[in-house]
Each structure stands twice: as structure tokens, then as C-alpha cells.
Amino acid sequence: MADDPPKVERRAGQFAERVECGFWLERPAPDNPYVAAAAYCHGYDLRELLAKCSYWEYLYLLFTGRRCSPAQHGLLEQLGIALANPGPRHPATRAAISAAVSKADPVHILPLGLNVLGGAHLGAAEAGAAMMFVRRHLRRDPREEAGRRVVAVEVVDGDLHPAPGFGTRYRGIDRVAVDLGRALAQSPGAGAALAWAATFAAELQRRDCGGWLLPGVAAAALLDLGFHPKTGPGLFQWLSAPGLLAHAFEMSNQPLTALPFIDDSRYFIDDD
Amino acid sequence: MMTETPLNDTALWDGLRGIIRSRIGGWRVGQDILIHGHGLLSELLGEVSYVQLLVLNVTGRLPERRVADWIEGTFMCLSWPDARIWCNQVATYAGTLRASPVAAVSAGLLASESRLYGPGTALAATGFIVGALRSHRAGRTPAEIVAGFRRDHRTRAIPGFGRPVARGDERVVAMKRLALRLGFTVGPHLALADAVESVLMDEAGESMNLAGYLAAVLSDLGYSAEESHTLYAICVQGGLLACYREAATGAADSFMPMRVDDVHYTGPAPRRWAATD
Numbered sequence A: 001m002a003d004d005p006p007k008v009e010r011r012a013g014q015f016a017e018r019v020e021c022g023f024w025l026e027r028p029a030p031d032n033p034y035v036a037a038a039a040y041c042h043g044y045d046l047r048e049l050l051a052k053c054s055y056w057e058y059l060y061l062l063f064t065g066r067r068c069s070p071a072q073h074g075l076l077e078q079l080g081i082a083l084a085n086p087g088p089r090h091p092a093t094r095a096a097i098s099a100a101v102s103k104a105d106p107v108h109i110l111p112l113g114l115n116v117l118g119g120a121h122l123g124a125a126e127a128g129a130a131m132m133f134v135r136r137h138l139r140r141d142p143r144e145e146a147g148r149r150v151v152a153v154e155v156v157d158g159d160l161h162p163a164p165g166f167g168t169r170y171r172g173i174d175r176v177a178v179d180l181g182r183a184l185a186q187s188p189g190a191g192a193a194l195a196w197a198a199t200f201a202a203e204l205q206r207r208d209c210g211g212w213l214l215p216g217v218a219a220a221a222l223l224d225l226g227f228h229p230k231t232g233p234g235l236f237q238w239l240s241a242p243g244l245l246a247h248a249f250e251m252s253n254q255p256l257t258a259l260p261f262i263d264d265s266r267y268f269i270d271d272d
Numbered sequence B: 001m002m003t004e005t006p007l008n009d010t011a012l013w014d015g016l017r018g019i020i021r022s023r024i025g026g027w028r029v030g031q032d033i034l035i036h037g038h039g040l041l042s043e044l045l046g047e048v049s050y051v052q053l054l055v056l057n058v059t060g061r062l063p064e065r066r067v068a069d070w071i072e073g074t075f076m077c078l079s080w081p082d083a084r085i086w087c088n089q090v091a092t093y094a095g096t097l098r099a100s101p102v103a104a105v106s107a108g109l110l111a112s113e114s115r116l117y118g119p120g121t122a123l124a125a126t127g128f129i130v131g132a133l134r135s136h137r138a139g140r141t142p143a144e145i146v147a148g149f150r151r152d153h154r155t156r157a158i159p160g161f162g163r164p165v166a167r168g169d170e171r172v173v174a175m176k177r178l179a180l181r182l183g184f185t186v187g188p189h190l191a192l193a194d195a196v197e198s199v200l201m202d203e204a205g206e207s208m209n210l211a212g213y214l215a216a217v218l219s220d221l222g223y224s225a226e227e228s229h230t231l232y233a234i235c236v237q238g239g240l241l242a243c244y245r246e247a248a249t250g251a252a253d254s255f256m257p258m259r260v261d262d263v264h265y266t267g268p269a270p271r272r273w274a275a276t277d
Helices: A044-053 A054-063 A071-083 A089-101 A108-115 A124-137 A141-151 A175-185 A192-207 A214-224 A230-250 B040-044 B050-059 B063-079 B086-097 B101-112 B118-138 B142-153 B170-181 B190-204 B210-220 B225-231 B239-249
Strands: A019-021 A025-028 A032-041 A266-268 B020-024 B025-028 B032-035 B263-264
Touching: A032 A044, A032 A054, A032 A108, A032 A230, A054 A071, A071 A175, A071 A214, A071 A230, A089 A108, A089 A230, A108 A230, A108 B101, A124 A192, A124 A214, A124 A230, A141 A192, A175 A192, A175 A214, A214 A230, A266 B025, B020 B025, B032 B040, B032 B050, B040 B050, B050 B063, B050 B225, B063 B170, B063 B210, B086 B101, B086 B239, B101 B118, B101 B239, B118 B142, B118 B190, B118 B210, B118 B225, B170 B210, B170 B225, B190 B210, B210 B225
Parallel strands: A019 B263, A266 B020
Antiparallel strands: A025 A032, B025 B032
16 A cells, blocks of 8 residues: 555656647748738638628538538527527526626626536536437437336426426426427428427427427537537537626626525525 | 326425525524534634535535545645646636636636546546445455446446556555544545555556545545535646646746647648539
């Protein structure tokens, strides 16, 4: 044990000497090797992209290296709108609002909101898990899969979660998520994942076991757009960011008293 | 099951609206702050260490001082100023770009929740050693446990053993020395971890890492994997703040500056964005 310590030595030659990048090329300025004179995304000159492609086309290119079709462009834009605002009651938004009203440094508002939105419940981690779930089950019949899960599901913290990205919200149907899921599934850019997930969600709903939740909507759309499940959580956070910020800044000029500070008579300590 | 709570039965949430119900504690304005039944100002302040209080906050149990001192020792071993360490590097970038120390430490803490090092390894390392002891008590040898884990998880890596940069872990040796001085005895999880280490040392010269040692001792002390994960959430803050401070007090954007050609580009050659592509 302590008398016979293991020998400690650095492992040799396993780390790269240089950073590699497969999609972003910079050309150095002729008079300063630290300054870039031009930048290219997957080979396309940034100046040309600025003039010729939309933000959503550029985003798709950035992540996939491919140019999106008009149908993919439409689906990505629709997904962006669908996710852009989790709403003022979402705990991630409330975290951002709480920090804004309590006069946190404005540069911290978005990162802290996105941290909270990273969670495994209705957050980015659930979106990633939902991508894995849908991808893994695409070859199974979605109605049969829903049936299997309805039989096995248990109430946890008041809700039913038959699969990541699907279930009940406050023991009810998340009607906004259902509408968004159905709309995206009808989009010309929708593919196998949205079709599978729409059928799966409809079957859950038919059996009173919930339906679409927003992370599930995001997951299916991101899969159809060709994104890998590992990029899903980050994209979910990023696409949800505008609403967090908008709600926080709506409140940022309000006084500290603009939010409830629960009265002592309604703060219960069980140890009492 | 589903029939017990019909659709749209919102009783659970109705009962929680507009109130806070805490099992932990809270501020009794003008009186004291209660933490798991202990008065912070009347009972704990000046009597317990910061780490004892941290453990109380996280677990609800007030540990004896030597346990807190041992945990404090592990915090010291887990975080030190070296900007090559990945989370420290994040804090360094924050310093060189003049982010605030709070932003730097927050970003660094996020980086430290990794599958390879830092508090992110607590769940896997604890899961391994707790499961291993269960198997050992059912009659399996350490070698069989290692082989079984690799087979079940389709990996050669054993959580809590081996390190990314070095072979061996001098911190484990130092912590064992401290534990001895604090009067700790070797519990069943640590004894098994030592035995697993022997298997891995014989096989490939790999030893227990600090996460593995922590997981074993904390399990022997009765802390769950989730409690350990939470306890160590901020364990790298010392190194983060040191590295941040060094960068924040140096020239802006001067940490390992990169020339344009320091990035080796491997993507497609420059091309035109044709309308018909």
C-alpha cells in the first residue's frame, strides 16, 4: 500500500502536436501570421456565404458540411421557431428571469439559463436521450413499441414517461408540443424519424399515456435533418436560447420586488 | 398505476403552488438559519469546519471532523494550478478574455464534469466498486470481476483505475498516508479496490486513480454514488481560480496564442457557392 507506491510516469507520445480542423479554413494576412485575412466554411468563402445563403442554410452547412435542400431548410427553420421559446413557466426560463431580476451580470444570464436547460427532464439531456431512443427503435413498429411501453410505464413524480421525449406534462397532454410535433411531421423535410415518432406519440395519446414532449419533437426533427445524437443536446440548448434571453431581459429592469419572495408563513421546513 | 392517477389529475402540483416545502432548511428571519435541524449561527458556526458543513448540506449528515479533513485532503489533491489540465485551461481562457472569476469558475466546473476525470467519474467509479464488492461477496475473485465488467460493458477501461496522461497516481499514495494519520482503517470497498489494482498492475501496469480511491473510501464511509457526485461538484475550484487569476492578470489574449497556420486544415478546398449546387 503506502509503503509500496506504484511508479508514476507520464505516458509518451499520445497527444497531438497540432490542432486539426476539418471545416474552417483561415488564410493568414500577408503582414501578420496571427491575423486571418479570409475565412472559409467547408470551403465556402464567408463573404460569399454572407451574400448568398440564409442563416439556416449556413447553420446546416456548418454542422453537416452539406448544403440543405429547400425541404430541409424549411424543417430546420420550423424547428428553430418551435424551440425558440420554452416560455415563462419553464424552470430554465425562470432561472434566467430570477437572475436578471436579482441583477446578475447580464453576460451570465444566457449561460446559466442554458445550464438549467441541460437537464435530463424536459431539457437538452432528454433531447439527446430521445434521439437515441427514436434512432434505436426506427425499425420497430411504433404502435407496438408504444403498446409495450404503456404496459410497463409507472407514474414517477406524478407523470408518465414511457420513453425519453414522450409522456405527460403535469399529468396531462402537452398540447403545444403535440401541435408542434404534428406540424413538423407534416413538413416536406420530415423523414422517417418524425413519421415514426408521430405514430408513436399518437398511440401513446390514444392510450392515455401522454404524447409528444418538446425534447421528443426536437429529437425526431434533428434526426431527420441528419444530426448525430451527440450534437442534439447542444443544438436543443442553442435553439432554445432566444426565449430564455427574451424573458430575462423583459424583467431585467424590474425591481427585485417584481418577483415573489415567498412569505415565511408559506415556507415550510419539515424538520420543524 | 395509470388508473391510480387519472389524466389531468393535478393534485400533486396544486399542493405545491405558491409555497416552498423544504426537507433541508432555510432562513428564519432575525433568528437563525436551519440546516437539517442544526442552527447555523447558534450551533455550527465556529464549531464545525466548512467541509463538515458542506457534507451536512449535501447529505443531511454531519460527519466527524477527521472525515471532513480527509475530504478536504482529497479536494486539495483534485485541484491544483496547471493550465494543461482541461478544466483549468477553460478557466485560463476565461481569464485571458477578461471574463469574470465567477464565469471562469462556472465554465471550468462544467468542463470538469467529464467521463475521464473530475466529479463526472464519481458515479461510474462508485458504481463499479459497489457492484464489485457485491460480486466479491458472492464468491467472484478480483480477476473475475475485472473480466466480467469488461465483458458486460464491452470496454477494457475499469472506472476508477488508470489515468489519461500518466501511469500511476501519486495522489492516492499521499491520501492513503493522510488516511492512516487520521486513523482510518481499510474498509471492504478499499480492500477490494487494492486487490483489483493488483490484478491491473500485473496485467498492464495500471493502478487505482484518485477517483477510484475516493469511490472506495466514500463507499466504506456510507456515502452513495449520488452523494459523492454532489459533494465533489466544486472540487476543482482551487486550480480553476489559480489559473484564471494568472491569466486575468497577464496580457489579454496571450495564453498560448495561435498563428493562423497553427491550425492544420483538413477540409474541402475553397469553392464557389453556385446557385444550383
